[in-house]
Amino acid sequence: MIKVLFVCLGNICRSPMAEFVMKDMVEKRGIADNFEIASAATSDWEIGNGVYPPAKKKLSENGIDCTGKTARQMTKADYGYYDYIIAMDEGNLRDMVRFVGDDPDGKVSLLMEHTSTPRDIADPWYTGDFEQTWKDVNNGCSCLLKKLGF
Numbered sequence: 001m002i003k004v005l006f007v008c009l010g011n012i013c014r015s016p017m018a019e020f021v022m023k024d025m026v027e028k029r030g031i032a033d034n035f036e037i038a039s040a041a042t043s044d045w046e047i048g049n050g051v052y053p054p055a056k057k058k059l060s061e062n063g064i065d066c067t068g069k070t071a072r073q074m075t076k077a078d079y080g081y082y083d084y085i086i087a088m089d090e091g092n093l094r095d096m097v098r099f100v101g102d103d104p105d106g107k108v109s110l111l112m113e114h115t116s117t118p119r120d121i122a123d124p125w126y127t128g129d130f131e132q133t134w135k136d137v138n139n140g141c142s143c144l145l146k147k148l149g150f
Contacts (some may be wrong), residue, residue, distance in 0.1 A: 001034065001035065001036055002034055002035050002036070002083055002084070002148060003035075003036045003037075003081060003082045003083045003084070004022065004035065004036070004037045004038075004082065004083065004084045004086060004144075005037075005038050005039065005040060005074070005078055005081075005082040005084070005085045005086065006018035006019050006022070006037075006038070006039040006040075006086050006088070006111070007039065007040050007041070007042060007074055007085060007086065007087050007088065007092050007096060008039075008041065008042070008087070008088040008089070008092055008123070009041060009042055009043055009045075009088075009091070009092060009095070009123065009125075010041050010043055010045050010046040010049075010071060010125070011039055011040055011041035011046060011071035011072060011073075012041075012046045012049055012050070012051055012052040012055065012071050012125075013051075013052050013054075013055045013123065013124050013125050013130075013133065014055075014088040014121055014123065014124070014133060014137065015039035015040065015041070015088060016039050016051045016055065016066055016069050016071075017055050017058070017059060017133060017134065017137045018039065018086070018088070018111060018137045018140070018141060019037055019038060019039035019066075019069070020059055020064050020065075020066045020069070021059075021064065021137050021138055021141050022035075022037050022141045022144075022145075023035075023037050023064075024063075024064050025141055025142065025145060026145070026150070029145075029150060031150055034150075038082075039069075040071075040072050040073060040074040040075075040078065041071055041072065041073050041074065042073070042074060042092055042095035042096055042099075043073065043095070044073045046071040047070075047071050047072060047073055048070050048071060049070060049071050050069065050070055050071075051066045051069050052125065054124065054128075054130045055124065055130060055133075057130075058130045058131070058133075058134050062134070074096065074099045075099065076099050076100075078099065079099060079100045079101075079105075079107065082107065083107060084107055084109070084144075085100065085107050085108045085109075086108075086109055086110070086111045086140075086144070087108065087109070087110050087111070088110070088111060088120065088121045088123070089110070089120035089121060089122075089123070090110070090120055091120075093108065093110065096108065111136075111137070111140035111141070111144065112136065112139075112140050114140055114143040114144040114147055115139050115140055115143045116143075121133060121136045121137065121140070122136075
């Protein structure tokens with residue numbers, strides 16, 4: 001079982017989009033039994049809140065249901081539990097230090113590091129560009145699956 005945790009600032013836009021896109025991809029490929037996929041926040045700002053409506057709408061437009069997902073904050077125990085901890089931007093990486101230390105097991109990366117265009121995924125909460133986030137998340141998840149041998 002490969003355990004993947006996607007992380008962003010609030011766990012209401014980018015990381016839940018990545019969580020549910022990845023779940024959709026592995027389901028469609030018939031490999032869902034090989035994965036446990038979740039998402040979390042570096043902050044406690046949105047704990048208990050659902051997926052941000054424009055992010056939920058973008059997922060829904062593409063046939064992906066995220067009903068029931070609520071934001072949660074990452075914990076130190078997540079580092080021991082998950083095999084891959086995938087951040088959306090450099091700020092998330094900096095914020096994660098208090099949970100992962102100096103990443104002794106090499107589990108932490110940026111989602112777009114797994115693509116041919118490594119960079120941050122801009123936060124659509126601020127940019128309003130959920131279409132670009134959708135494209136980046138899909139590209140990143142697809143490339144990550146390839147790197148994992150799927």
